[in-house]
Amino acid sequence: MKMPHSESHDQALLQQRIQHRPAAGWLTVETLLRNFAMISYAIDCERLLPLIPKQLELQTFELDGGRRALLSVVAFLDAGFHFKRLFPGLRMDFGQTNYRVYVRDRASGEPAVWFLGTTLGSPLYLIPRLLWRLPWHGARYHFDCVFAQGRFSRYQLDTNSAWGQARIHVQDTAEPMALLPGFESLAQQRLILTHPVTGFFTRPDGSLGTYSIWHPAATLSQARPLELYFKALESTALLGREQMQAPHSLLLQDEILYQIQLPPH
Numbered sequence: 708m709k710m711p712h713s714e715s716h717d718q719a720l721l722q723q724r725i726q727h728r729p730a731a732g733w734l735t736v737e738t739l740l741r742n743f744a745m746i747s748y749a750i751d752c753e754r755l756l757p758l759i760p761k762q763l764e765l766q767t768f769e770l771d772g773g774r775r776a777l778l779s780v781v782a783f784l785d786a787g788f789h790f791k792r793l794f795p796g797l798r799m800d801f802g803q804t805n806y807r808v809y810v811r812d813r814a815s816g817e818p819a820v821w822f823l824g825t826t827l828g829s830p831l832y833l834i835p836r837l838l839w840r841l842p843w844h845g846a847r848y849h850f851d852c853v854f855a856q857g858r859f860s861r862y863q864l865d866t867n868s869a870w871g872q873a874r875i876h877v878q879d880t881a882e883p884m885a886l887l888p889g890f891e892s893l894a895q896q897r898l899i900l901t902h903p904v905t906g907f908f909t910r911p912d913g914s915l916g917t918y919s920i921w922h923p924a925a926t927l928s929q930a931r932p933l934e935l936y937f938k939a940l941e942s943t944a945l946l947g948r949e950q951m952q953a954p955h956s957l958l959l960q961d962e963i964l965y966q967i968q969l970p971p972h
Contacts, residue, residue: 717894731791734969740783742961749775763810768889802828802848819905826871840910841887844870872938884927918971
């Protein structure tokens with residue numbers, strides 16, 4: 708469904724999200740996301756609709772001569788992952804990849820994301836999987852990334868996982884994120900694509916869960932694909948290997964702070 712668009716409304720909501728940092732609870736997590744990569748794909752709505760819970764509706768965009776939905780693979784290294792109030796001195800580093808679809812919450816009308824799944828390079832993935840029934844999966848990560856003088860001279864990430872095997876080999880252009888196809892303004896693009904703060908997920912029993920995050924404004928650069936592969940998208944028949952080599956957009960950032968409000972609801 709095409710949503711009504713107001714640039715001033717989008718800008719106001721975006722600023723509200725950036726400026727309002729929620730108070731930390733006992734399970735609130737803070738982490739620095741390093742080697743941040745966001746690979747987005749335009750996908751036929753018919754392929755995604757059977758997966759999306761009825762409480763949500765797909766965000767759609769005019770792309771490739773028709774209405775398409777967007778799905779992003781967001782990969783990064785969690786650096787200094789810790790609970791802000793519970794054992795704040797205990798910090799961990801591990802890789803993580805989120806597979807998310809851009810949706811709108813029918814109840815609030817606000818843009819959000821729905822998570823197809825997540826891989827985590829730590830046995831900690833079992834905690835959200837068993838305790839909160841999130842669709843999380845174990846993985847092993849190998850980052851080969853070099854960032855210097857404002858750009859990645861090398862970005863290569865290989866992930867070994869039964870559910871989410873992946874390869875992200877890209878070339879940083881060091882060019883700032885520009886207005887991308889399908890969006891009417893940078894404010895709309897940032898609000899929907901780079902600054903969603905509410906995430907939904909489907910539990911094994913079909914019920915809908917949610918949690919929220921906060922982060923400052925992102926400063927992203929554009930990149931070119933060298934080799935991309937995502938088993939999770941192939942096994943769900945959302946994309947073929949050849950289609951994976953032609954993303955809608957590919958964005959990088961050296962590091963960005965995230966705060967995650969847990970537990971999910």
